[in-house]
Amino acid sequence: MNSDPAQTDFPVIQRVRHELRRRSLDVRTVSRLTPHMIRITLTGTDLADFTSASPDDHIKIFVPDADGSIARRDYTPRRYDTQAGELLLDFVDHPGGPAASWAQTVRPGDRLNIGGPKGSQVITGAIGHWLLIGDETALPAIGRRVEELSPDTPVTTVVAVPGPEDEQNFETLSHHIAHWIHRSLEHADDACGILARLENLEMPENTFIWVAAEAGVAKAIKQYFLQERHIPAQWIKASGYWVKGVSDASVKDVGAGA
């Protein structure tokens, strides 16, 4: 366990700034990755100098809102190839919200304006094992991290999705153990399933815990590790990627308070 308070070689979250750029892209393909996930391939010469230094980076997408204004929402660059001029985004297909509605109705040939990433948080240090926990919205970042890991760093994932057909396979050189929790989208703010799975989960030395989910769920998970497993906060990064019942809401660091 990495709960020794004397331990000083904590991982470091290094903030890298990128020049903030807006890009105008074409939708090349729209496909249904799983029942609740829509994959959109974007293309364009604007992607020539696109950069994303960390799997949990985000871009802003600009989509029409119901009142005619432009809504901005955060999405993860799931995969990108600057030479091919291609960027993949995965959208959770949830009811309500301009971003989800855009993804449900967009067609090849449509355009999308994006901004960023304006920064990356690169996690470095003596990480011996990754534990990645989240819901559907975290799957793009989790998938990307699992795929980008080297063979010498094992990874465990614990992800809540509506059903078995929403599970995803990731190709990786790393040793990957995947745990899937099933609950409906309406119950995506219920942390119980994930917390129950964490109860007996082994925590090898120097495990870095990364969490992204509905804000209340992310907070419950962080509190569990701090209070029940006595993991130092430096080994945990937990974000609320959305807030149940609130539009355009996220919580960068869900904090440790009760």
Ligand SMILES: Cc1cc2nc3c(=O)[nH]c(=O)nc-3n(C[C@H](O)[C@H](O)[C@H](O)COP(=O)(O)OP(=O)(O)OC[C@H]3O[C@@H](n4cnc5c(N)ncnc54)[C@H](O)[C@@H]3O)c2cc1C
């Ligand atoms: C750093 C970061 C990276 C992200 N990456 C991704 C990503 O790659 N793919 C992705 O799909 N999402 C991602 N998200 C989450 C996404 O930004 C939010 O889900 C966003 O609220 C969706 O916008 P919307 O316009 O569809 O809905 P909003 O207008 O924001 O919300 C409308 C209603 O829908 C609810 N809602 C929002 N999201 C969900 C959901 N996932 N399930 C059920 N109800 C929901 C809200 O609570 C609200 O009641 C990310 C968020 C952050 C902070």
